[in-house]
Amino acid sequence: MTIHTILFTIVFNYLSLLLRCAVKINIINPNTSANMTRQIKQAAQQWAQTTTDIRCVSPDAGTPSVETCQDEAIAAIGVMEQIRAGDHAGADAHIVACFGDPGLDAARELASVPVLGIAQAAFQTAQMLASRFAVITTVPKATTFTRHLLRKYGADAQCAGVWAVNMPVLALEEDTEHTFQTLRTQALICIDKEDVDAVVLGCAGMTDLADRLAQDLGIPVIDGVSVAVGMAEMLVQRRLRTSTRGIYAPVAPKPYSGWSAPLAG
Incomplete structure (x- = not known):
């Protein structure tokens, strides 16, 4: 066997291993903001494994930000459409990249792979990194949604509270330095007054500020996009999928009509 043959075999086996290990993650930004979709993709790619293929998408129609009950209802339809499209594209996992987790349960019922x-x-x-944490979100109305999710996910006992900085989602990207200073000020108040050990950023539009805030504050600052990517990679590598028993059991086929027809099982 020549040296060229040996080298070819090594390279071929290595590339084959990479292909087998590659994880395809379909990240769904439930709003229609192209800038936020790009920001989410950049954050995901920064923390994903080099072999992970990040596909970041948003609905063709819907709302430019998700801040109300009506917004969430509209966004959930877009999430379902992109779950279906991601499954067809061969995604190994999906991530719903909005802090309200709109349509998450329905997406898990629909998808053939894990949905985070x-x-x-x-x-x-x-909960794994701190005994007491704060959530900093955008507008006051979002605090109610967030508290509901904390109770649903069993995280309310460790959460010191939810604070809004009174900045609409789309305003976060208008002046990044102002956004950083606003979040920093609120985080310092939570550390001083509420004795928190960590901060959770309550909007995907804050994702690019997490590292800088963590370095400045000296405590963990958690961005849901980056940690969801790591969790998705782990679930795929461990070959773990959403249970097909209970609430996420596959839906029996039924005829959907009009705009909902493509979502039928």
Whole structure:
């Protein structure tokens, strides 16, 4: 066997291993903001394994931000459409990249692979890293949604509270330095007054500020997008999937009509 043959064999086996290990993650930004979709993709790629293929998408129609009950209902339809498209594209896992986790349960019922919500991923990470954490979100109305999710996911006992910085989602990207200083000020108040050990950022639009805040504050600052990517990679590598018993059992086929027809099982 020549040296060229040996080298070819080594390279071929290595590339084959990479292909077998590659993880395809379909990240869904439930709003229609192209800038936020790009930001989410950049954050995901920063922390993903080099062999992970990140596909970041958003609905063709819907709301530019998700901040109300009506927004969440509309966004959930877009999530379902992109779950179906991601499954067809061969995704190994899906991530719903909105802190309200809109449509998460329905997505798990629909998808053939694991589906993660960034709020649930962030809360579970905070529970592992701190005895007491704070959630900093955008507008006051979002605090109610967040408290509901904390109770649903069993994380409310360790959460000191949810604070809004009174900045709409789309305003977060208008002046990054102002956004950073606003989040920093609120985080310092939580550390001083509430004695928290970690901070969870309650919006995907804050993802690019997590590392800088952590370095400045000296405590874990958790961004749901990056931790969800790591969790998704682990679930795929361990070949773990959503249970097909109980609430996430596959739905019996039924005829859907009109715009909902493509979502039929």
